[in-house]
Amino acid sequence: MTFRYALELAYRGTNYHGWQIQPNASSIQEEIERRLTQLNGNLPISVVGCGRTDTGVHATYYVLHFDSQKELDTEQLVFKLNKMLPEDISLFSAQLVSEEFHARFSPTTRTYHYFIHQKKNPFLLDSHRIVSEIDFEAMNRAARLLLGTQDFTSFSKLHTDVKTNICTVSEAKWNQVSESEWYFEIKADRFLRNMVRAVVGTLLEVGYGNLGENDITKIVALKDRGEAKLSVPAKGLFLVNIEYPENFLIRKAKRE
Incomplete structure (x- = not known):
């Protein structure tokens, strides 16, 4: 048995x-x-x-x-x-x-957070420091264009062994932790290799003013990794949740 x-x-x-x-x-x-x-x-x-x-x-x-x-x-x-x-x-x-x-x-959704900070802090080594001025409102408007079921080839590492690059994104938003700390939250049924880091890197370019908000829609439509921007460093990325169907009765343990 x-x-x-x-x-x-x-x-x-x-x-x-x-x-x-x-x-x-x-x-x-x-x-x-x-x-x-x-x-x-x-x-x-x-x-x-x-x-x-x-x-x-x-x-x-x-x-x-x-x-x-x-x-x-x-x-x-x-x-x-x-x-x-x-x-x-x-x-x-x-x-x-x-x-x-x-x-x-078996999972129905996965959720990632990507952390950034704007002031030097030795206790935020697992966060990506941003030194330029950045527009979070513009990035949030651009992030909303990622919602829904789309082909995310433009944000995928090349030559992966998946059958499809279609994902359904149900949440994509920037959240403020403090005056100088933020995190990007993205939730989807599945993710492609390097997808979250490429999405964050591209959204940051919107925040810097190097891309327009609607450029996100064009980048997704082109299905070309060369159209999206550089991936952000891995150190700021956290897998924070996995959801399973209720029939599997996974009991969420206390994580204190």
Whole structure:
């Protein structure tokens, strides 16, 4: 008999080359699989994540699943894994789920935040500093043009292995945290490789006055990555939420 478990966790991506295992580079997936395998008597355990975050990208909320040949004590699993994992990876919960649950393919929406600040601050190292004057109202008007179901090829990394570049964006807006701190929130059913960072980089050009607000519509329509602007640095990007259908009964763990 096989038991499927979903884990809720968070990580700071600064020291890793993204979520996915890759040759000669550290990854979040590798760290977790290594510890789970140790707890499983060195019998290999593979995990499936809810998405592939790139090098340096963080997650305040992330979900993965794995299969086990034996039933596990979920509280003990959380306790033991947290003792074994490095300080920049933290586990919130482990839950027994149905075999139909799939961390990557079951989500209905994903939400990212991108943080920027305008004044030098040593405590905002996971935020992108902006040194020029910028118009957030113009950027918010431009961001609204991203809403709906569209082909986002212009904001996708080239030569990816996806079947379609069509995404449905349900939220896209800039939010003010303090006088000099802001974050961009974007929610969609799916995201393309590098999409959020390319969107933010292009919206910043609107804020600087180098692009018009309606240029966003033209850039999307052209389906050409060369039309969008440079991607912003990875350090300001956080995956903050994953939503699943209610029938999977994923219990959101407290993250205090």
